[in-house]
Amino acid sequence: MDADGRKIPTHEVTYARLRDLILYGHLAPGQPVTIQGLIADLGAGMTPVREAIRRLTAEGALLPQGNRRVAVPRMTAAMLDEVAFARLAIEPDLARRAAAHLTPVLIDRLAAIDAVVTRAIEAGSLPDYLTANHAFHFALYEVAGAPVLLDLAQSLWLRAGPSLRAVIGRYGRSALPDRHHEALAAMRAGDAAGLSAAIARDIQQGVDHVRQALAEGGL
Secondary structure, eight states: OOTTSOOOOHHHHHHHHHHHHHHTTOSOBTOOEEHHHHHHHHTOOHHHHHHHHHHHHHTTSOEEEETTEEEBOOOOHHHHHHHHHHHHHHHHHHHHHHHTTOOHHHHHHHHHHHHHHHHHHHHTOHHHHHHHHHHHHHHHHTTSSOHHHHHHHHHHHHHHHHHHHHHHHHHGGGGOOOOHHHHHHHHHHTOHHHHHHHHHHHHHHHHHHHHHHHHTTOO
């Protein structure tokens, strides 16, 4: 059910589940998975799974491998440069736009999400970190009133998420980007430029770790 109590179509549920498997790094970059395997993992029929694959392939989040297999693309230095450029152009601007729409209730909600991020870092819980980190960013971006930029940001996270999980798996907690305390301080001060800059630093921290991993032998 959605927020209004309406039943969500099966193909949308399947798409969202497969998207989350990619977004949170459950599918390793470059590792082929079969369509039949995805049907079993997602608990869905052939038609909605194929439709989800088609949509995510169009978004650049999956690559056909032949023989009824697909894979998450491997990150390359050239791709990272493009993704980083786009994220650093779009997401800090979303944060800046969102600053005008922040309320004390929303800031408290973001602080609560960040507390989950912090606990996940302290516990070394990668799935909880990735889920809460995404929730923090998009709870902020969604109030920016910029749906085109929001869609672009979502697409970019699909390309970046699998590599970030792989990097964290390699380097551990030191690779977990979290400049949210700086962002929250800027929100409370009503500092739109400071909020934008904090989000940019948060993104750059993650990009730097991925770039380091690529330089040390790839992902």
